[in-house]
Amino acid sequence: MTKQDILKPENLVYQKTKLLTKNVMHYCPGCSHGVIHKLIAEVIDEMGIQNETIGVAPVGCAVFAYNYIDIDWQQAAHGRAPAVATAIKRLLPEKYVFTYQGDGDLAAIGTAETIHACNRGDNIAIFFINNGIYGMTGGQMAPTTLEGMKTVTTPSGRNHEMNGYPLKISDMLALIDGTCYVTRQSVDKLPAVMKAKKAIRKAFENCQLKKGTSVVEFVSTCNTGWGMSPHKANLWMQENMTARYPLGDIKNI
Amino acid sequence: MAKIKGTVVVDTERCKGCDLCVQSCPQSVLELNAKVNSKGYHYSTMVKEDDCIGCTACAMVCPDAVISVYRVKTND
Numbered sequence A: 001m002t003k004q005d006i007l008k009p010e011n012l013v014y015q016k017t018k019l020l021t022k023n024v025m026h027y028c029p030g031c032s033h034g035v036i037h038k039l040i041a042e043v044i045d046e047m048g049i050q051n052e053t054i055g056v057a058p059v060g061c062a063v064f065a066y067n068y069i070d071i072d073w074q075q076a077a078h079g080r081a082p083a084v085a086t087a088i089k090r091l092l093p094e095k096y097v098f099t100y101q102g103d104g105d106l107a108a109i110g111t112a113e114t115i116h117a118c119n120r121g122d123n124i125a126i127f128f129i130n131n132g133i134y135g136m137t138g139g140q141m142a143p144t145t146l147e148g149m150k151t152v153t154t155p156s157g158r159n160h161e162m163n164g165y166p167l168k169i170s171d172m173l174a175l176i177d178g179t180c181y182v183t184r185q186s187v188d189k190l191p192a193v194m195k196a197k198k199a200i201r202k203a204f205e206n207c208q209l210k211k212g213t214s215v216v217e218f219v220s221t222c223n224t225g226w227g228m229s230p231h232k233a234n235l236w237m238q239e240n241m242t243a244r245y246p247l248g249d250i251k252n253i
Numbered sequence B: 001m002a003k004i005k006g007t008v009v010v011d012t013e014r015c016k017g018c019d020l021c022v023q024s025c026p027q028s029v030l031e032l033n034a035k036v037n038s039k040g041y042h043y044s045t046m047v048k049e050d051d052c053i054g055c056t057a058c059a060m061v062c063p064d065a066v067i068s069v070y071r072v073k074t075n076d
């Protein structure tokens, strides 16, 4: 059987979803943001909610997310995405509203907005991309940076006496009464990607069940900021990031 | 006995040569080409076409969604 025999439309089992636009993503080669964008686009496509979904883009490497997924978007000031999403959801309660935020955006400058959106139990999905660093601005320490991890602002490694501890913000969010679903996922391998996609779907479905706020943390990589190849970054993430940020559901009610 | 045969198509111009698909393939079907696309990236290429089982692992981990996968059951 030749390649030509297999290459027939009826044998197609996977292709780029039409919800991803033709724009080439500006992300570095191998960046987790690309995989997560793709999964969100696939879920919106599979649920048939393209016209009912509104995303709120962050400040961070994903600031241009609106160029890549063909839905309605609003771009928020740094860290304010959950507040903007709250307003959108309250004005347009029938819509599926989600935020897409990095760890600097969600766990540093936007900590208050994140906690209070979760405490209000706003029926939104929060997609939290934890790559342990400020990617966009050149690799500074984030609240989630691991102890010992070198960044441009912690050149000899993060040290808790000087810089505090890596913040397990999803665990904090799970303690808040307003959240219904808090989970940690990764996107490094096929089984992980499939699980992450299910988590995204559940978070979207919760938006309409009026159960409260859903948070999906993606333990991610920033291979450029970490100074590693994309594959090495995945291995490093598996070994080090998941030890501090274990994968799996933290809360599911 | 029925066998699963697969193949992939890489949109080479959009490929960024990140190597994640190469590393994810359980059959070691893919490698980065010695040649580059117009942006200078060594794009992903099938080097062991006969071994592809169409499992989609490469396509699912590709951050730029540039891989399409085809799969068929055969009796050859």
Ligand SMILES: Cc1ncc(C[n+]2csc(CCOP(=O)(O)OP(=O)(O)O)c2C)c(N)n1
Binding pocket: A059, A060, A061, A062, A078, A101, A102, A103, A104, A105, A106, A109, A129, A131, A133, A134, A135, A136, A137, A142, A222
């Ligand atoms: C009010 C304000 N303060 C600071 C900045 C600078 N800034 C831009 S992105 C960013 C952090 C991005 O890190 P993260 O949210 O983790 O996103 P990543 O790029 O890692 O995906 C900072 C501090 C800004 N743009 N606006």
Ligand code: SF4
Binding pocket: A026, A027, A028, A030, A031, A032, A033, A061, A131, A135, A136, A221, A222, A223, A224, A225
């Ligand atoms: S700097 Fe890091 S987070 Fe930003 S696009 Fe590059 S790899 Fe991704």
Ligand code: SF4
Binding pocket: A030, B010, B014, B015, B016, B017, B018, B019, B020, B021, B022, B043, B044, B058, B061, B062, B063, B064, B065, B066, B067
């Ligand atoms: S994962 Fe995608 S972008 Fe990276 S080398 Fe493979 S085909 Fe190219």
Ligand code: SF4
Binding pocket: B006, B007, B008, B024, B025, B026, B027, B028, B029, B030, B051, B052, B053, B054, B055, B056, B057, B058, B059, B069
């Ligand atoms: S479909 Fe599976 S077997 Fe074929 S190239 Fe991709 S990862 Fe390898």
Ligand SMILES: [Mg+2]
Binding pocket: A102, A103, A104, A129, A130, A131, A132, A133, A134, A135, A142
């Ligand atoms: Mg970050």
